[in-house]
Amino acid sequence: MAAVRGLAGIGAGAALWLALAASASGQQSGKASGWQALEADGAEACFGRVYDKAHLKAHPNQKVQRIFFYRGGDPVSHPNEEPSSGSSYDSYLTTTERGAKKPDWVGAWCRAGVDEDGNPQGIHCGMECDRTLASLRFDAKGRLIVEKLDRYVYLDPSETAELEEEQYEKLALGTDDDGFALERRPAAECKAEFAKVDPIDPALGEPLRVRLKPDRPFCFGRDYTAAHLASNPEQVTKTIRVFRGPSELASYATAGRDLDNWPNGADIMVSVATRKASGTSVQSYSCDGEGDQWRCVATTKTSDADCDISSREIYLRRGAKGTMMLSNPANGLPLIDLCSAEAAEATASDDRIYRLEPMQPAECGL
Incomplete structure (x- = not known):
């Protein structure tokens, strides 16, 4: 009987152990499925923590004072001039070290892993070039635990190879910057934190690719006064116009370009009058969106140049209060012979940067 009772006791203990294991597995699975739910429907989520002075005093090797983890669309990059400027990352981390004026940030792909039997194995966050950001998990309180955080995550090896070890360590995260327990926060709180990385200048307004439409003409220009020219004797330009008219619109339309790729392939015209010559010089350009500017390359549509002028470039950027900025760093304007x-x-002259005002089409001869 004792043997029977012993076997019965073992059976009860095993049943209890299995019940506890199943419960723990269910909790862990629920935590993983919560992350997998975020992956499935693309829902945004925010976790963060701000450490007080007492905590930082007790952890002198922790540099991070503020830390936020955000899952969702790119919270840092602004709409720019490129047709496709979104990030492929789905998760983002930002930290602000004590005494720092602005946060650092990085993006990653985070995925919930499973073993061969389908059991959760935590959440791995990877980056480009086979780098690892950190590992994630949820604790019993539902906090997101960020651990195995790469201390050198913000350092580009190609840019820091020449640094002394002491300086390299100074730029790295602290030796206690790991195992962060982040509370769930409203998504707006994460977005506000990431907005500190690169604050938007409200005066600039929308990018040029949004302001200027592929099927509408535009005209920007400036006429310099005698007083301005007298105070800038090295400036050659008297008047300048940048425009797209009916022929440029028709060329873009007949080429069958995808409007989602605007302004890539858009033709513009630039006319200039100088104090060195009579009359007006006109030059055509083909533009593509690159970062926060349009890169416009000279074309032969309006000239019979006997050289390759495709290396002659100008750049357009949005300016404050609806203006357009034109940059001419390397003699890309027809102020001189482009084949000279x-x-x-x-x-070499003071004709490098122009602030152009929007004008009526008639001012550009349209």
Whole structure:
């Protein structure tokens, strides 16, 4: 009987152990499925923590004072001039070290892993070039635990190879910057934190690719006064116009370009009058969106240049209060002969940067 009771006791203990294991497995599975639910429907989520002075005093090797983890669309990049400027990452981490004026940030792909039997194995966050950001898990309180955080995550090896070890360590995260327990926060709180990385200048407004439409003409320009020219004797330009008219619109339309790729392939015209010559010079350009600017390359549509002028470039950017900024760093404007030796050099005159005002089409001859 004793043997029977012993076997019965073992059976009860095993049943209890199995019940506890199943409960723990269910909790862990629920935590993993919560993350997998975020992956499935693309829902945004925010977790964060701000450490007080007492905590930081007790952890002198922790540099991070503020830390936020956000899952969702890119919270840092602004709408710019490129047709496709979104990040492929789905998760983002930002930290602010004690005494720092602005946060650092990084993006990653985070995925919930499973073993061969389908059991959860935590959440791995990877980056480009086979780098690892950190591992994630949820604790019993539902907090997101960020651990195995790469201390050198913000350092680009190609840019820091020449640094001394002491300086390299100074730029790295602290030796206690790991195992962060982050509370769930409203998504707006994470977005506000990431907005500190690169604050938007409200005066700039929408990018040019949003302001200027592929099927509408535009005209920007400036006429410099005698007083301005007298105070800037090295400036050659008297008047300048940048525009797209009916022929440029028709060329873009007949080329069958995808409007989602605007402004890539858009033709513009630039006309200039100088104090060195009579009359007006006109030059055509083909533009593509690159970062926060349009890169516009000279074309032969309006000239019979006997050289390759495709290396002659100008750049357009949005300016404050609806203006357009034109940059001419390397003699890309027809202020001189674009095939001359001078055109192969950096712009030597004061004709490098222009702030152009929006004008009526008639001001550009449209």
